[in-house]
Amino acid sequence: MIVTLVHIRVKKEFLDDFIRETEMNHRESVKEPGNLRFDILQNAGDPFRFTFYEAYESEDAAAAHKLTPHYNRWREAVEPWMASPRQGVRHKILMPSDLAKW
Amino acid sequence: MIVTLVHIRVKKEFLDDFIRETEMNHRESVKEPGNLRFDILQNAGDPFRFTFYEAYESEDAAAAHKLTPHYNRWREAVEPWMASPRQGVRHKILMPSDLAKW
Numbered sequence: 641m642i643v644t645l646v647h648i649r650v651k652k653e654f655l656d657d658f659i660r661e662t663e664m665n666h667r668e669s670v671k672e673p674g675n676l677r678f679d680i681l682q683n684a685g686d687p688f689r690f691t692f693y694e695a696y697e698s699e700d701a702a703a704a705h706k707l708t709p710h711y712n713r714w715r716e717a718v719e720p721w722m723a724s725p726r727q728g729v730r731h732k733i734l735m736p737s738d739l740a741k742w
Numbered sequence: 743m744i745v746t747l748v749h750i751r752v753k754k755e756f757l758d759d760f761i762r763e764t765e766m767n768h769r770e771s772v773k774e775p776g777n778l779r780f781d782i783l784q785n786a787g788d789p790f791r792f793t794f795y796e797a798y799e800s801e802d803a804a805a806a807h808k809l810t811p812h813y814n815r816w817r818e819a820v821e822p823w824m825a826s827p828r829q830g831v832r833h834k835i836l837m838p839s840d841l842a843k844w
Contacts, residue, residue, distance in 0.1 A: 643783050645747075645793065659836065666837040679797075681745050681833035691747065691833060693795060695781075731783035731793060734761065735768045 641676065641733040641742070642702055646692040646726055654721035655688060661717045662690075668710035669694075674701025676742040688723065695733070695742065743778065743835040743844070744804055748794040748828055756823035757790060763819045764792075770812035771796075776803025778844040790825065797835070797844065 650658045662680055669678040676695035683689035696702040705711055736742065752760045764782055771780040778797035785791035798804040807813055838844065 642786070643781070643795075645783075663837065670838070678837075679745070679835065680837040681747075682836050684744070684832040684834055690836075693745075730786040732786055733781065734784050734792075735765065735780075735782040736772070 643731045644694045644728050646728045648690040648726045649723040650688045651723045658721050665714035745833045746796045746830050748830045750792040750828045751825040752790045753825045760823050767816035
């Protein structure tokens with residue numbers, strides 16, 4: 641099981657557009673086989689900073705996300721709205737270690 | 743609903759101690775009223791870096807965590823094991839917005 645934390649900074653003028661496209665990506669991503677969570681968080685102190693919490697059962701399931709139409713639509717749509725390049729940081733899940741708790 | 747992302751760097755010689763104390767904190771924290779998740783992640787590229795994903799139903803529930811015996815035991819135990827001060831970053835939850843999905 642792995643989690644990728646994706647850190648994003650959005651240009652101010654595209655905030656609403658970004659949230660709208662991300663809503664679509666979220667809605668489809670949680671339906672993917674092997675997806676455990678796909679939470680969208682907004683920094684409480686800076687509304688233009690977001691973190692995506694993308695948890696998958698396996699490396700293969702996480703890799704398959706990048707081949708989906710909804711991910712690719714999202715990636716192309718939001719690219720010009722980024723205030724800086726987005727950063728994905730991969731993590732191992734230590735706890736809960738039981739898949740049933742996800 | 744809120745999430746605090748807590749970023750931690752552990753001194754190399756205390757890695758096992760830190761994981762052991764954190765396991766205890768995790769096990770008790772998920773039983774707290776209003777706790778939605780308390781996931782412990784280890785950076786895939788740097789095993790001495792951790793992120794805690796602490797999701798709560800409300801600000802009050804998140805604040806109550808800091809009053810628990812298990813949190814205070816953990817905080818005191820790990821303090822000398824930190825390689826740098828730990829950082830908590832508060833977030834609003836945008837998606838999923840439905841509490842039943844947590």
